[in-house]
Amino acid sequence: MPSNEVTIAVLRLVHGADLPLPDYATAGAAGMDVIAAENVTLAPGARAAIATGFALAIPNGYEVQVRPRSGLALKHGVTCLNTPGTIDSDYRGEVKVILANLGQEPFVVGRGDRIAQLVPAPVLRADLVEVDSLDATTRGAGGFGSTGR
Ligand SMILES: O=c1ccn([C@H]2C[C@H](O)[C@@H](COP(=O)(O)OP(=O)(O)OP(=O)(O)O)O2)c(=O)[nH]1
Numbered sequence: 635m636p637s638n639e640v641t642i643a644v645l646r647l648v649h650g651a652d653l654p655l656p657d658y659a660t661a662g663a664a665g666m667d668v669i670a671a672e673n674v675t676l677a678p679g680a681r682a683a684i685a686t687g688f689a690l691a692i693p694n695g696y697e698v699q700v701r702p703r704s705g706l707a708l709k710h711g712v713t714c715l716n717t718p719g720t721i722d723s724d725y726r727g728e729v730k731v732i733l734a735n736l737g738q739e740p741f742v743v744g745r746g747d748r749i750a751q752l753v754p755a756p757v758l759r760a761d762l763v764e765v766d767s768l769d770a771t772t773r774g775a776g777g778f779g780s781t782g783r
């Protein structure tokens with residue numbers, strides 16, 4: 635196994651039994667495309683959690699990010715509302731894709747359509763240490779455009 639691969643167990647659910655599992659569209663693709671397991675029409679401004687028909691068991695120390703597809707975003711204004719979506723390593727339920735239609739027209743998701751992409755990533759967990767003061771920096775509390783355009 636190449637060093638940049640992580641093995642993730644995938645379980646097909648009954649309503650996804652006939653659907654392809656997430657897969658890479660090209661040899662160098664960063665994300666595995668995810669297929670919708672249901673038909674949903676999203677009105678302009680609407681959102682929905684779209685079924686995918688599979689569940690994962692991600693190894694400890696990893697997550698899977700659910701990211702939008704740029705084609706859907708650019709052509710239709712359809713994106714993942716909670717991007718990047720987080721699939722926790724201890725989640726065993728169905729992976730869902732929270733799509734939002736920010737476009738002007740209704741958007742039809744067809745069962746079998748590629749609606750998002752999955753990217754596994756290593757996760758660092760923080761050990762928070764409470765202190766009385768923080769070290770000084772040039773930026774200080776400046777943010778949100780404080781350095782100009
Ligand atoms: O796009 C997504 C985002 C989340 N999930 C599932 C897997 C994830 O492990 C779980 C919880 O997600 P998250 O932590 O983002 O949501 P929450 O609102 O904090 O819910 P919870 O209280 O269940 O953690 O929901 C998905 O299927 N798709």
Ligand SMILES: [Mg+2]
Nearest residue numbers: 720721722725
């Ligand atoms: Mg959570």
